[in-house]
Amino acid sequence: FDTVTADRLRLMDTCQAQFSQIFSLYSDPEMEIMTALEAGCSEKPFYEVRDADGGIHSIWPVTDKDILARVQELFKDNAVYIADGHHRYKTSLQYSQLIKDRQGELPAQSPYNYTMMYLCPMEDPGLKVLPTHRLVTLPDDVLPGLPSMDELADMLSAYFRLEEITGGSREIFLGEVLARMEEEILVKQDKSTMFGLYHAYEDRCFLLTLKKRASEIEALSHRPPALQDLDVVILSDLVVENVLGLKYERIEHDNLVRYFADPDEALDVAVKECVECENSLELLFLMNNTKVSQVKRVADEQLIMPHKATYFYPKLLTGLLLNKLIADEKVGPA
Known part of the structure; x- marks a missing residue:
């Protein structure tokens, strides 16, 4: 920077x-x-x-x-x-x-x-904060071999409820997950942390819902409360670093996390690179948007928002x- x-x-x-x-x-x-x-x-x-x-x-x-x-x-x-x-x-x-x-x-x-x-x-009313989706590349030297989706689900189940989305093409999976996330968060006012996960190699898509409050999870305890509740922090600290074992320095050095405003573009890249590379696994995480109130809370506490946490529109x-x-x-x- x-x-x-x-x-x-x-x-x-x-x-x-x-x-x-x-x-x-x-x-x-x-x-x-x-x-x-x-x-x-x-x-x-x-x-x-x-x-x-x-x-x-x-x-x-x-x-x-x-x-x-x-x-x-x-x-x-x-x-x-x-x-x-x-x-x-x-x-x-x-x-x-x-x-x-x-x-x-x-x-x-x-x-x-x-x-x-x-x-x-x-x-x-015209101000929007759009989500920035994450495509994570998991090299084969981080975990013992590249995990199957079932193995990955077992690893994630300690923290998340997983629901597989089936019945259709990967584009339909993607649309269904995004629609469900919007329904739960916006319509039902559900305050749970929720991600979409697409396993490119197996062409499977899941909805992940955090089981506990972020404040109750040891892997997030080093973060101030205003940051603990951010979906992007839960993904980076709990999922990417703690569950997948990818450390920040390795991510930055090898460019292992890429960011997309357009979920369809992210999906296309995940599928393409899954075919082209045998030594890594492409995992696409679909994100909810960060709320303006969360941005205000972080700033009021003299903290800094994580990288790519917000995408303000227009x-x-x-x-x-x-x-x-x-x-x-x-x-x-x-």
Whole structure:
């Protein structure tokens, strides 16, 4: 990740601009801030563009000083949570320090003390957190041989109830598992941890439901409670590391866990690589989405979300808005 930040820092320094907003969240149950801003918008947007997925991105400038003062007042005691853009935020901090090292202390209203953010209320009905599915490659030197699905089920049964999904093609398996997960979590408000598991070599699909609370499981005891309850932590710490025996260093070194927003793409890759490689086993884990409330809890406890725990939608378009860093410009409240 340091490489990513270093590249961003060179880009910002060379171009004297910020190219992408930091996607941030705030709580506003009454939607007062959005109501105030919308009152300052014209009927037609200043600029509008359709992206490759068909999504429409619209921009309205708000210049009314009274409205801006009202928004500033509403934000004064409101916490802001970075949802997507931690590298961008870190880069902005580093660049501000770099300019100070070159020029000395900066005035409070220097543009180098500010960064560009997109602010979204947590309560916005259009905000979605989509799941990121995991394709785990299990090499044959980790466990004694590559486990069959029955052997794997025995290993997992200490922690999970397993239900096999049968009757149809693997695509039907996939759809059934995702539908069941959505039904249990969203419709029935079931708070149990639930995964889908596809064993590529045997073409079998299972629904896994955690038997106990995460706080009761020894393999998760080193994690703070706010992290213990995250599905991605239960998968990484309990399943991948404890049951399968894959350690973090090995995963990172050999790129043994890959991430997919599209479950169909993940399935295609799992099937293809299962055929091509005889020395490893491809296990596809289908995930539920992380809740915004979980993200807030983790941040409130001064903790960091695990890698690829959230996929906020809709995504912002890089380059749609640029923030030029003009040295003698004054920004922020007077």
